[in-house]
Amino acid sequence: MSESPRREHTFRRPARSARAVRAAGDVRESHGGRRLATGVTIAAGFIIVAHLLHTVALAPYFPPGPSPWAAWIALAVVVGVGVVSRFATRTLPDWLYVVLLVGLVAPVWLDVSATAGLIDLGITPTAAAAAGAVLMPVAAIRGTRVPLTVGTVIAIVLAVEALVQVGTSGRDVVTGIAVAATAAFPLVLVALATDGFRRLVGRELDLSLVQSTVATSRSAVGMRASEELAQLDFDAETLLDDVGSGRIAIPLPDDAAEQAGTLAARLRVRLIEGRTDTWLRHAVTESAYLNGQVTVDDPVGSAGLLTQSQRDGLLLALWLLVAEHPKGANTPVRVHLACRETADEASPDVAFDLSIDVSGVARRRVDPATWDAIGSVGEHNVVTRTDGFTVDVSCRVAHSTRPGGPPARGAARSRGS
Template sequence: MSETPQDRATSSVRSFSRPGRTARAARDVRESHGGRRLATGVTVAAAILVLAHLAHTVALGPYYPPGPGPWPAWIALALVVGIGVVARLAGRILPDWLYVLLLIGLLAPLSLDVFATAGLLHHGVTPTAAAAAGAVLMPVAAVWGTRISLASATVIAVVLAAEAVLQVVSAGAFTVVGVAVAASAVFPVLLVTLAISGFRRLVGLELDLSLVQSTIGTPRSAVGMRASEELAQLDFDAETLLDDVGSGRIAIPLPPDAAERAGSLAARLRVRLIEGRTDTWLRHAVTESAYLSERVTVDDPTGCAGLLSQGRRDGLLLALWLLVAERSKRSAPPMAVLVRCRERSDDAPDATGFDLSIQVSGVTRRRVDPATWDAIGRVGIHDVVTEAEGFRVDIDCRVDPNVNTGSPSVRTGRQIEGN
C-alpha cells in the first residue's frame, strides 16, 4: 500500500530531532564548563593514585629477586601514558583508533608486572604497575567513554585477582592483600563512571530545560524549532517547484511526479496551518524536549495553555520537569504525565480562565519533590486527587484579561470565534 502525501506530512512532523546546531551547543557547554573541570579533577586523582603505586613499588624493592624487577612494567606504562599525553596536547580530540591502541598498549605493563611478581605474594610483593594501569583509565573514562574504560579496568582486576588466588597455598593471608590490590585497579574507575554518568545526566537535564524555557516567551500561537525548520524547508521546496514551472523546466499540465510533489507540499502546508491554530508554547516545549517528549502528553485542542502569563508558564514547565525527574518503582507502571486543558462553558461562574489537569501515573504523591508543589502553586489554585496508579492535579487557571498573551484576538479566557 503506497504512502499518501498526508501520511508523509504527518510522519515528517512527528519524526522531529533537535537541530544540529543545538546538539553542538549542548556538547560545547558540557565540555567547556563543568565537563572540563570534572576531567581535570579525575586526572589529578589518577596522578595521585599512580604516584602512590610508584611509592609502593619503591618500598617493595628489597623483596624482589635479583634482576630488573618491576621497572620494565613501569617503563612500558610510562611510554603508553606519555604517548597519550603528547597526542592529547597536539590535538584537542584524539581519534578512536588511537584510544584503542593505547588500551591495547596497557597489556604490556600488565603482563610484565604479573611476570615480575609471580610467586612472590608470600613475601608481600604485589603488582603495582598493573594496578597503576587501572588508575590511568580514570581520565580515559572522563574524556572518551566509560563503558570501555570500565571493561578494561575489570580485565586488569580479574587478571590480578587470578594471580593472587593461584598463590593462596603459599601466600596464605597475603592473598587478601593481592585481592585488595586487584580491587584497587577497578574500584576508582567504577567511582569515576558513576560520577560521570550522574554529571552527564544532570547537565543534560539542565541544558535541555534552559533551551526549552525559551518557549515560555512566545505568543499564544507561535511556531517552535520543529515548525520553523519544517516551514523553512516547505518554503524552499515550494519556491523551487514554482521556479521550475515558471522557467518552463516543468511543463503544464504537471507530469505525475511533479503533481505528486505539489500534492505533498499542499498536504504538509495544510497540516501546519491546522496545527498552528492550537500549537501553543506548551506543545512546543514538550515536543522539542528530549526528556519531556518521552513521558509527557499534551491534550489542548483549543490552545488554552497560550493564555497563561510567562510566570505561570514557567511554573507549569518547571512542575512538569520535576515530575519527569521522579523515578517510578519497579513494580509500578512506566512514568507518564498527561496535561489536559479545557475551556469553561459560558454559564460557568468564572469564564475568564480554563481548567488544567495534570494526571501522573507510575509515581505516588508522597514521592513528589516539595518544589513541584511550589511550582504548581504558581500556576493557580490546585487540588490533588489520589488515584490507584498515581494522582491527578486539578488546577484552576485564572486568566487576566489585561495580560498580553501575544494574540490581539484574546480579551478573556476564551478564544474569539473565527480566529
C-alpha cells in the first residue's frame, strides 16, 4: 500500500512516555523484579558454596607454597563491601560498582597463582570460578552487559591457564576447561532470563501506558499540542497587551504586523491539524513499540469515532502485530493504518473503512488473539501477500454511542479470520 502524499504532522515523544519506557528496564523494586533478583542470588549462593566445599576437599592435596585461602579471603572482602553498601544506600554508586568489579582481579589472580601447574594433581581454581557466580545477582540488579563481559574474561583466563598445561596434564585439562565454563555459563543463563524478563515488563508497561488514550474525546489534544497551544496563547496575549497598553501603536508597525500574521497562521494550522490528532495518533506516538513501526493515515480523524471497546481492540491488535519478531527475518514488522470514510444513507450508523497493511510477518505467524482483537473493531477480511497481508475492516458506530461509551452494535463479528 502506497504512502499518502498528504503532509504528515511530525510528533515528538512526550517526556512522560520516555521516562516510563526507561523505568521499564529497572525492575529491582517492582514488577516482580525483587523475586527474580532474590532467586538469582540464592542460585549464586549455592554455586559459591559448592566451589568452597570443593576448595575444602582439595586443600590437603596442595603442595607447600601458596594456598587457595588468600583468594577466598579477597573474594569475601569484595562481596562483603558490596553487600554492606547495598543495604546501607539501597543503590550502588557507579564509582563503587566499578571499584568492586576491578576488585575481583585480586581473588582471580591469587587463585590462578596458587593453582598454576597443578591440574595433574586434580587441583583447579575455585575462588576465581566463584567470582563469576558473584556477578550473577549483579547482572539481575545493574544490567547484564558489564557483568557478562567480566565473567567472560574470567572464564577465558581460567581456560588459558588450563590449556597451557596440556603438555604436562594431558586429558586432565578437560577438568580445568569445565571449571572455566562454570565461571561464565550460569551468568549467561541469568543474562538471558533477566533480559527476557525486562523485555516482557517493558512491553506490558508500554501497553498499559498507551491504553490511557482510548478514553479521550474524538479530537484529542496531545502533550506536544498542549505545549504549542500554551505558547501560542502566551504570545497572543503578550501582543494584545502591548497594543492595549499603548506600547505598540495602531496601525501596527511592520514587525508587529508580521508577528500577528504569524500567530494567526500558526493558530489556523493548529486548529486544522487538531482534527486528525485523534487518540490513535497519540497512542502510536507515545508507545515505545508502535512509534516508528506504525504509521497512521487518517485525514479526517475517523478513528476518533470508535467506541472505547473498539479502540481497545484496535490498540491491542496493533500492539500484537508489532510484537511479532520472526526468527531470521531481515526486515522489521511495519504496519500502515489508513481510515476512509464511507457513506451509507440506508444505515443509521456512522460507517468508515479501516485498512491495516502489515509487512514483514506472515499471516500464519500472527498471534490468534490478534484476530479476536480486530473482530471487536468490526467485520474484517484478510488479503494475503508474499511479504505480509492486508486487513480490511468495516467499522460501524451508532450515532447514539459516544467515544468511550458502550460498544457499537454488530461490531464484534468477524469474517476471514
